[in-house]
Amino acid sequence: MIDIVLATYNGESFLAEQIHSIQNNSGYKKWVSRLLVVDDGSTDATCSIVKELSLHDEKITWIENTTNQHGPSNNFAFGLAQTQSQYIMLSDQDDVWLPEKIQMSIDRIKQLEIESGSVPILVFSDKEVVDEQLKIICSSYFKLQNIAKNWHLTFEQLCQQNVVSGCTMLFNRVLLNKAMPIPEQAYMHDWWLALVASRCGKLELIDKPLIKYRQHNNNAIGLNQRSKLNSIIRFYHYLKQFEQSFLKIIEQAKAFEIFEQKNGLISNKTIKSLANVRDLSKRQKIALLINKTITRSHLLGKVALLIVLLKI
Template identity: 45%
Template sequence: MAAPSIDIVLASFNGERFIEQQINSIQSSLNYQTLVRRILVVDDGSSDSTPSIVTKLMQTDSRIELHGNPGPAHGAMANFAFGLSLTRAPYVMLCDQDDVWHPSKIDKSYKAIVDSDVNRVALPRLVFTDKRIVDESLNELYPSFFDFRNISRQWHSSIEQLMQQNVASGCTMMLNRPLIELAMPIPNNAFMHDWWLVLVAKLKGEVIFIDEPLMDYRQHGNNTIGAQNYSWRYLATHMTHHLDKFACYLWKSADQAAELNQRFSNSQIEQSAFANLRRYAYFPRLWLFAKGKLRQHSWKGQAALFVTLLRNNKRI
């Protein structure tokens, strides 16, 4: 087998509760020794024992490295972007500090992306997977994130849909080198690093979905937003708060789509209603919704989108 070709970028911040278990799950992965070059732990200024835990693990595994994010930008997107700047590996996986990887995650992701790379043009490629949702103690809450959120397995097949709603979680991704070289640097107008990466891959290369949960996505006090599915009753009680959040989400994702067009000058994006959403006045935006040009993958999302467009009666 060829020399190890995968770097894992693990972003950390005050992750002392779970980071050792996460790194242990990576080390226990199938073909870890032959496939993984480095685990790059990129810390964003932890004030707990996260750095000392990683330093301890480094003593028994030379693949582990600890890097501090020097800034000036901080937060998840900036931290992952800094981690990506540290690697020159042919393939890179992104990793959160509080999940647990299944033994086959690395191996299956690697085979999927290598099978696509072999004997073909070196296109930018991204592989992502489903994930199992668990509680703090790793008890299963939902066997599939896609089933839980009622997400179409084909949503990622359309760049127009991907611009409006991301379904590829960074913690499930593997990227190839051509994608990293093309997508970096991640622009300030990106909504989030993983969303930007999958958009670039879809626009300029290939996105591959493994329809299998290959990791446990842990839900705890600081990490519940990614897998919540609010009831209608809850949403009605907190409607104003959630509509304000959705409006922020909508316009920021539209700005990201416009940034994608500016970076790559693609005719498909130039003609996209969503990428040009800020240029439309009030009634044309409602007409775009009526024609199905603006959409979310769930009925709740569609309802929030419609009410948000109704509320925003001025050109933004």
């Protein structure tokens, strides 16, 4: 009933450990149809590792991304298009799944389907942040990032700052059919899926870490650890990153406006504000900050947001 899409690119260092952790999940034998390893052009031993493991597990399927669209988001989007099962999970190549991840996720989504019917549904979990040797950096992603665990409950907040990690997700086919194809302007595949679930169905947090989220030098998408002192020292660098990120959020909002129109949804005020923010006067931009139409979850982000809004 579940297809797992595991995206790879030169993942030889931790890939076998990750696949073993998935196989050792309590629900793997019962629920998983296929483990789709979707590769983005690896030149290391990734292919040989997967093919060796597939000799002992017929669920493992090697798929090469033969499109001209590369990078983590495009590779996952390609992998999603190869799925067939009723439910889908996403996996990075360097994490470790905790033994109850599959079973807890499927139990929760099935309960939500009983309660809500055939609507787009996505469940996701917290995650332990660990170093290369799996030593805990922080027991909770939300705690480390200083983000409230209820942030995702409000679509207007979620469309500005994502807290839903693809590596913690399980979602249904109804959501995938609604969300695909993922537009090029989407910030990331997982954020787009979360937005569609929030807007059109159900999005729920399993308030428990279900993976060990490994941080190392080769992460394609890593975690920016925040400390107040570090943030102040590196504020200029942070501000440049924030501006680049915010410009991508604007483009994603424009794409979501089109999604709303195609699906007959009432235009969301925050999405509309983000999509058109560059055309507003400075006074109008400040008004959006004051009334919290555009915001961030922490003080440093709010300061950066003010500076960027006045600049663009």
